[in-house]
Amino acid sequence: MGDTGNTSSTRNTAPASPSAPASTQERLVTSTQELLWERGYVGTSPKAILERAGVGQGSMYHHFTGKSDLALAAIRRTADGMQQAAEECFTAPGTAYDRVASYLLRERQVLRGCPIGRMTQDRDVVRSPELRQPLDEMFGWLRHRIAEVLAEGQRRGELAAGLDPVATAAAVAAVVQGGYVLARAAEDTAPFDAAVRGVLALLAAQAVIPATAPSSDTA
Amino acid sequence: MGDTGNTSSTRNTAPASPSAPASTQERLVTSTQELLWERGYVGTSPKAILERAGVGQGSMYHHFTGKSDLALAAIRRTADGMQQAAEECFTAPGTAYDRVASYLLRERQVLRGCPIGRMTQDRDVVRSPELRQPLDEMFGWLRHRIAEVLAEGQRRGELAAGLDPVATAAAVAAVVQGGYVLARAAEDTAPFDAAVRGVLALLAAQAVIPATAPSSDTA
DNA sequence: GTCTATATCGGGATAGAC
DNA sequence: GTCTATCCCGATATAGAC
Numbered sequence: 001m002g003d004t005g006n007t008s009s010t011r012n013t014a015p016a017s018p019s020a021p022a023s024t025q026e027r028l029v030t031s032t033q034e035l036l037w038e039r040g041y042v043g044t045s046p047k048a049i050l051e052r053a054g055v056g057q058g059s060m061y062h063h064f065t066g067k068s069d070l071a072l073a074a075i076r077r078t079a080d081g082m083q084q085a086a087e088e089c090f091t092a093p094g095t096a097y098d099r100v101a102s103y104l105l106r107e108r109q110v111l112r113g114c115p116i117g118r119m120t121q122d123r124d125v126v127r128s129p130e131l132r133q134p135l136d137e138m139f140g141w142l143r144h145r146i147a148e149v150l151a152e153g154q155r156r157g158e159l160a161a162g163l164d165p166v167a168t169a170a171a172v173a174a175v176v177q178g179g180y181v182l183a184r185a186a187e188d189t190a191p192f193d194a195a196v197r198g199v200l201a202l203l204a205a206q207a208v209i210p211a212t213a214p215s216s217d218t219a
Numbered sequence: 220m221g222d223t224g225n226t227s228s229t230r231n232t233a234p235a236s237p238s239a240p241a242s243t244q245e246r247l248v249t250s251t252q253e254l255l256w257e258r259g260y261v262g263t264s265p266k267a268i269l270e271r272a273g274v275g276q277g278s279m280y281h282h283f284t285g286k287s288d289l290a291l292a293a294i295r296r297t298a299d300g301m302q303q304a305a306e307e308c309f310t311a312p313g314t315a316y317d318r319v320a321s322y323l324l325r326e327r328q329v330l331r332g333c334p335i336g337r338m339t340q341d342r343d344v345v346r347s348p349e350l351r352q353p354l355d356e357m358f359g360w361l362r363h364r365i366a367e368v369l370a371e372g373q374r375r376g377e378l379a380a381g382l383d384p385v386a387t388a389a390a391v392a393a394v395v396q397g398g399y400v401l402a403r404a405a406e407d408t409a410p411f412d413a414a415v416r417g418v419l420a421l422l423a424a425q426a427v428i429p430a431t432a433p434s435s436d437t438a
Numbered sequence: 439g440t441c442t443a444t445a446t447c448g449g450g451a452t453a454g455a456c
Numbered sequence: 457g458t459c460t461a462t463c464c465c466g467a468t469a470t471a472g473a474c
Binding site for chain 2: 038039040042043113114116117118120121122123124126132135136138139140143160163164166167168169170171172173174175176177178179180181182184185186187191192194195196197198199201202203205206
């Protein structure tokens with residue numbers, strides 16, 4: 001129960017040389033990331049992890065205290081990767097709308113779902129403060145970052161001043177997560193794409209018209 | 220494997236007299252509905268269902284061919300209930316915006332998540348055509364119904380003609396499902412509420428101004 | 439119809455050899 | 457560090473008594 005003794009906590013960086021032959025520990029984490037994505041936490045057994053990683057039981061219990069400890073390492077790794085990928089969209093050049101659009105339209109494996117969002121539906125994950133924390137941080141950061149981009153767009157006069165950056169950011173993040181749900185229910189990416197088009201169109205309507213006459217402030 | 224022999228298929232109505240002491244079969248379905256919501260499909264064992272329903276193993280395998288067959292009955296029942304609840308919002312009086320808002324703002328047990336949306340994250344459910352069908356129908360109907368309401372709003376001149384009803388409907392449905400995800404990650408309903416406020420504000424901006432001068436058509 | 443055995447399998451973890 | 461052997465329990469289903 002009280003496991004998850006990850007002392008090397010917080011650190012969840014991938015190995016320095018990504019090309020080097022993966023260590024046993026690395027292979028365990030990678031395999032766990034894949035299986036958590038495919039089957040969720042309850043659906044993922046240590047046995048399946050070991051088989052995919054190609055190692056024996058002993059190795060796993062040597063490097064990790066148990067299933068939840070290994071899952072913690074895997075979830076952190078995945079969350080970090082997602083955050084980096086998202087940040088690339090938000091720092092891209094262009095208007096606030098462009099950058100949000102870049103995030104929404106970025107390539108995704110829609111039918112596989114969101115590897116982090118999925119964890120949210122897993123009872124054992126949400127009930128464990130340690131396992132939930134990376135999800136909380138990731139989505140908290142995401143909403144905050146989108147809100148920042150939107151607020152910046154307002155300051156630049158690109159977006160209507162009346163827009164609520166925080167609420168809009170939550171809506172944008174929710175559309176992506178909900179899009180996954182709708183797509184998986186239909187076994188078709190179309191609902192995801194439609195949802196993204198939907199918010200983007202609504203957001204585009206908030207773009208300020210190129211300012212017909214700001215001529216007065218120069219006079 | 221090839222079970223789910225629900226011959227009384229399609230029918231998933233609750234018993235005629237909801238007040239009468241629930242039959243064994245009814246208690247099994249109800250217990251399964253609850254457990255699927257709480258723990259998902261993989262996380263729900265027949266044993267747990269039997270304990271909650273207060274019946275023995277024999278009863279379950281007498282009325283149903285197995286776990287998946289019972290789950291099918293439960294999922295259908297839940298999906299039907301959700302559809303009915305949603306329809307009440309859409310048939311309510313008021314503008315298209317009002318009716319969509321009524322759906323979005325309707326009371327929910329946000330932190331428990333969506334009982335149908337959750338199934339979407341469950342491998343065994345999505346991989347089974349029978350089990351996935353109710354989800355597909357439910358969300359398909361939902362998107363279609365929201366699109367209808369929006370299109371009607373356009374015809375009535377309440378909403379901007381440029382609005383894409385189908386894409387907007389997908390976005391609205393996605394915001395709800397994604398809101399659940401964000402809320403559960405944060406263990407806080409705030410992100411859900413923010414997301415709903417967000418889309419509603421964006422949608423409100425699509426409302427046509429009360430028409431300053433429709434005076435010409437009477438002349 | 440409903441119950442209580444019973445059977446088989448896999449999940450999750452430990453022990454101890456190499 | 458890594459492996460295999462072993463342990464205990466719960467998941468899922470069947471058999472057959474009442």
